[in-house]
Amino acid sequence: MAAIEIEHLTKDFYAGFWRKRPIRALDGLSLRVEAGEIFGFLGPNGAGKTTTLKLLMNLIRPTAGSARILGQPVDSVSMRRNIGYLPENPYFYDHLTPEELLTYIGTLFGIRQPVLRKKILELLETVGLAEARKLQLRKFSKGMVQRVGIAQALINDPEVVFLDEPMSGLDPLGRREVRLVISSLRTRGATVFFSSHILPDVEALCDRVAIMNRGKLLELGALLDILKVKIQGHEIILAHVQPAVLEALRPMCEEITLMSDRVHIRAATSRQAGAIVSQAVSGGAELVSVNPIRASLEEYFFQEVQKS
Amino acid sequence: MKILTIGRNTFRENIRDKILYNLILFALLMILSSIALGQLTLGHEAKVIVDLGLGSISIFGTLIAIFIGISLVYKELEKRTVYALLAKPIHRWEFITGKYLGLLFTLLVNVAIMAAGLMLTLLYQGGIERYTYLNLLPAIYLTLLSLMVTTALALVFSTFSTPALSALFTFFLWVAGHFNADLLEFGNLAKTPGLKWLTRVFYYVIPNISNFKVIDSRNVIQAAAYFEPINYAALGWVTVYGILYSGILLGIAVLIFSRRDFK
Ligand SMILES: Nc1ncnc2c1ncn2[C@@H]1O[C@H](COP(=O)(O)OP(=O)(O)O)[C@@H](O)[C@H]1O
Ligand SMILES: [Mg+2]
Numbered sequence: 152m153a154a155i156e157i158e159h160l161t162k163d164f165y166a167g168f169w170r171k172r173p174i175r176a177l178d179g180l181s182l183r184v185e186a187g188e189i190f191g192f193l194g195p196n197g198a199g200k201t202t203t204l205k206l207l208m209n210l211i212r213p214t215a216g217s218a219r220i221l222g223q224p225v226d227s228v229s230m231r232r233n234i235g236y237l238p239e240n241p242y243f244y245d246h247l248t249p250e251e252l253l254t255y256i257g258t259l260f261g262i263r264q265p266v267l268r269k270k271i272l273e274l275l276e277t278v279g280l281a282e283a284r285k286l287q288l289r290k291f292s293k294g295m296v297q298r299v300g301i302a303q304a305l306i307n308d309p310e311v312v313f314l315d316e317p318m319s320g321l322d323p324l325g326r327r328e329v330r331l332v333i334s335s336l337r338t339r340g341a342t343v344f345f346s347s348h349i350l351p352d353v354e355a356l357c358d359r360v361a362i363m364n365r366g367k368l369l370e371l372g373a374l375l376d377i378l379k380v381k382i383q384g385h386e387i388i389l390a391h392v393q394p395a396v397l398e399a400l401r402p403m404c405e406e407i408t409l410m411s412d413r414v415h416i417r418a419a420t421s422r423q424a425g426a427i428v429s430q431a432v433s434g435g436a437e438l439v440s441v442n443p444i445r446a447s448l449e450e451y452f453f454q455e456v457q458k459s
Numbered sequence: 460m461k462i463l464t465i466g467r468n469t470f471r472e473n474i475r476d477k478i479l480y481n482l483i484l485f486a487l488l489m490i491l492s493s494i495a496l497g498q499l500t501l502g503h504e505a506k507v508i509v510d511l512g513l514g515s516i517s518i519f520g521t522l523i524a525i526f527i528g529i530s531l532v533y534k535e536l537e538k539r540t541v542y543a544l545l546a547k548p549i550h551r552w553e554f555i556t557g558k559y560l561g562l563l564f565t566l567l568v569n570v571a572i573m574a575a576g577l578m579l580t581l582l583y584q585g586g587i588e589r590y591t592y593l594n595l596l597p598a599i600y601l602t603l604l605s606l607m608v609t610t611a612l613a614l615v616f617s618t619f620s621t622p623a624l625s626a627l628f629t630f631f632l633w634v635a636g637h638f639n640a641d642l643l644e645f646g647n648l649a650k651t652p653g654l655k656w657l658t659r660v661f662y663y664v665i666p667n668i669s670n671f672k673v674i675d676s677r678n679v680i681q682a683a684a685y686f687e688p689i690n691y692a693a694l695g696w697v698t699v700y701g702i703l704y705s706g707i708l709l710g711i712a713v714l715i716f717s718r719r720d721f722k
Binding site: 164205208209210211212228229231232234236237238240241242243244245246247251255256258259260261300303304313 | 460461464465468471472475476538539540542543544545546547548549550720721722
């Protein structure tokens with residue numbers, strides 16, 4: 152059984168005060184996420200990621216299409232026992248402490264006291280809030296609230312976890328911690344569906360991604376398969392290159408840039424990069440680095456947006 | 460069970476709100492000041508204290524019901540706390556009912572505090588017949604019933620409107636509710652059937668707040684002078700009316716809340 156099935160999901164919002172014009176926030180999205188997958192849902196701002204997640208949480212109703220989670224329609228209350236959700240830029244009752252909030256939410260799941268207590272301490276430890284657990288949320292920074300949000304999404308050991316921009320508002324350390332949390336969910340066999348626009352986070356975690364733009368699905372598959380097609384080539388950095396050696400290399404290079412004592416070379420293929428490096432090194436040059444040139448997600452979006 | 464959990468959290472939210480303490484403090488000051496006012500009316504001290512006391516409980520209870528009621532749901536939408544919560548295994552009707560019960564419990568506690576203040580004031584005044592204290596209870600019970608209706612009104616508005624507008628609507632209906640019976644009278648005098656019909660519709664739609672005033676200081680104080688100072692049959696009818704009216708309002712609030720998108 153698929154963990155998440157989305158079929159032709161479409162959502163129009165009506166904006167404007169006098170004449171209500173529809174804005175198509177999501178346009179006929181269809182996709183399937185298998186159980187145990189870590190699935191990245193990518194796209195620039197306004198792509199329709201949050202709209203999709205809200206539709207899946209039944210917070211808004213679709214204009215057309217349907218979705219199922221764990222085989223149940225999204226309005227099934229019993230299905231929600233087995234899922235977790237972190238909203239975008241979450242906010243919680245600021246008169247509560249993390250401990251109180253998690254107790255409140257855990258009780259809604261019907262988790263019994265001694266088990267719940269233990270679970271809460273464990274979760275607060277995981278998200279790095281053990282020390283702040285008796286502090287009212289009104290005193291929390293954005294990053295800390297985000298951590299509380301992740302904890303509340305995991306209180307019921309969900310089978311499917313939905314995270315809307317889980318890394319937003321976090322410092323690099325916090326991002327690393329969240330990556331670890333998501334990896335540990337994978338180990339537990341949970342399905343994770345998370346939206347993001349930060350490439351390294353996605354690259355390190357996801358089995359598959361969907362790339363969205365303006366409410367439409369552009370690509371679906373393994374991230375590297377999608378990005379590899381776009382730009383290839385390698386950047387080679389050399390030091391101590393004799394002028395004669397450089398002249399000999401010139402026909403093999405796409406582009407040569409001289410930077411003080413270094414030479415930056417762009418090679419079109421990896422075969423060519425290999426040849427350049429061996430010839431330069433045998434000519435007495437020092438190899439500083441070789442790096443593949445890959446389109447970043449931002450560049451990818453930029454290209455796509457220009458196309459459309 | 461889930462409703463009670465949500466109710467408990469609402470109660471906790473209410474009692475951590477400063478506005479509540481300010482209102483209670485004001486109410487207690489009002490009740491205390493009735494001692495001074497009572498001295499000006501020789502021989503009628505008890506009546507002044509009871510009048511002012513019951514009046515304060517009703518007014519401040521209503522203020523609490525409106526001020527907290529109008530933001531009950533709106534605050535959850537505005538601050539987006541509702542997103543994480545509604546993704547949990549709860550029905551939307553459970554959420555609304557829980558919030559409503561939570562505020563009712565807050566009101567119960569507050570009215571109890573104000574009532575205790577009133578009784579202590581009477582005790583301080585001294586020379587008050589013992590049955591007066593007992594007779595206060597049905598009057599306070601009626602106030603609670605009226606608060607149940609006012610809260611339900613505020614709740615309905617808070618599911619779709621801003622606090623300022625909700626306050627305006629609720630307050631307007633609450634005031635209109637005091638003149639409801641007069642409106643019916645006016646309709647009966649009217650010549651045109653259309654007008655008659657219209658006033659009748661209003662009579663049933665607008666809450667009959669004056670219903671909840673069937674007991675006043677005379678019934679409370681002069682029990683011995685009247686054969687039946689407190690009309691228990693009326694009390695029963697008002698109870699049925701209050702529960703029915705609030706129940707319908709709660710149903711409307713649930714209906715609106717269940718259908719809306721949380722954008
Ligand atoms: N409540 C709303 N009313 C009108 N338009 C909206 C609303 N919510 C989202 N949109 C529009 O829908 C589109 C998708 O938004 P969203 O799903 O939030 O994108 P993302 O999360 O990918 O940044 C945007 O163009 C946005 O302006
Ligand atoms: Mg978003």
